[in-house]
Amino acid sequence: MTEWTKLNEAITEWFTVVQQKLRTSDQKPLEIKQKSDRTDLVTNVDQEIEAYFVKQIKTTFPDSKILGEEGDKDNGLTTYPGLVWVIDPVDGTMNYVKQRDHFASMLAVYENGHEKLGYILDVTANKLYWGGPECGVYCNDEKLAPPKDLPLSEGLLDISGRMLVEDYCHVKKAVKASLGIRVYGSAGLGFIHVLTGKTLGYLSHLHPWDYAAGKILAHVQGLVVETIDGRPFDMLSSNDVLVATKNAEKDILKQLDRPNV
């Protein structure tokens, strides 16, 4: 097993560089391209940050496999007996493009199929949420206490705008049982808000790079992370993912009309 401290030392240094790159990118015009549709964007900055991470990983930990949002994908990812890295260079690209705010940069490390370390950088706040089962969860240098295990009736719920508008699985029923909804448009911020108790749950259709880091941190903090159709996570495709406090999770699932359950 790789020492987590050795990994963390390198990764923390990369995130210092990434924070700097993403803040100074404010001043430059972006090259923006559409991916699957007009709301699914990629910019030159997404690609540059991913290339930076890939280069650092391949240099520092050459026996690694990589899955990146912007196209880096090794074979044999799910069966690889070593380090597997999942990169989301800019999470919440629409917010990044339209707001230069409310976005994140994320990295997750798995070893021999197990959760090792997760990193979510809130760029505007310059706060790096990071940790793993061997070390606990931190915001920058400060250890985070696990959030209170509150029921849905005592807090806010973060749901993807698309699920809300389509009333996917009758999510509105869960919303009505909560104190209200928030929609921030970034999976990284969605996970951060549940980790810090600002919301009790976050529900969205996510790709592996959207949830890989958050899942590790959430597990360490005693939160539930699951697909709402009850299937195992598939690291090679997208899933309807719920992260929530244990009590809120029970309440939310009671309200949802879930597929195949």
Next chain:
Amino acid sequence: MTEWTKLNEAITEWFTVVQQKLRTSDQKPLEIKQKSDRTDLVTNVDQEIEAYFVKQIKTTFPDSKILGEEGDKDNGLTTYPGLVWVIDPVDGTMNYVKQRDHFASMLAVYENGHEKLGYILDVTANKLYWGGPECGVYCNDEKLAPPKDLPLSEGLLDISGRMLVEDYCHVKKAVKASLGIRVYGSAGLGFIHVLTGKTLGYLSHLHPWDYAAGKILAHVQGLVVETIDGRPFDMLSSNDVLVATKNAEKDILKQLDRPNV
């Protein structure tokens, strides 16, 4: 007419104190009470901040009338031939209670029925958005350029969670014509995001203290602020308020099924 500089000098000093009060309140437990329902809250901090503003106003500008969210209300507000102040001590109280984040403090000054000065303090960011027709709009010391007049198809829309869940006036049609929705749960932040071009529009059911400051700033920046039923603003009751770029406003109204229009 009162010199805007004289008003601004005093108000800016009050907001320095309010920023400090709201940040240090993080460490104290809150006394929370329900107002109209379980999602409509007031805390001892809301009341303390309002009392602070009222005291400063009455001391510095004794010939003033005041309308405050937490109960301060003079008679003859709409007809008063002098300074009228509208106070929202903590805007986004649910966020303040549950997140200690994503909330604002707001103050508006009208003179002889005319818009004079508006102030929105984003406490987490420690940014005061302020200005009026005589001086322009600033974020702290930096003058803000007006946001680009983009159409709805080129940006994000902020809608109150309740309107979205109820599909009020078919707001979903407007959402689908945009690049997506965001729900932040604070009118102050809602106005700030449109003022800074982070969203193209904000739509919510608002009380006068929720929109009084934002309306002044939005008008200076060339944005449209209106009730969606087309009636004049009623400073003594609540309204369905839309603030948007001119182009987005046209696009949004085309999609909405508005009452009495």
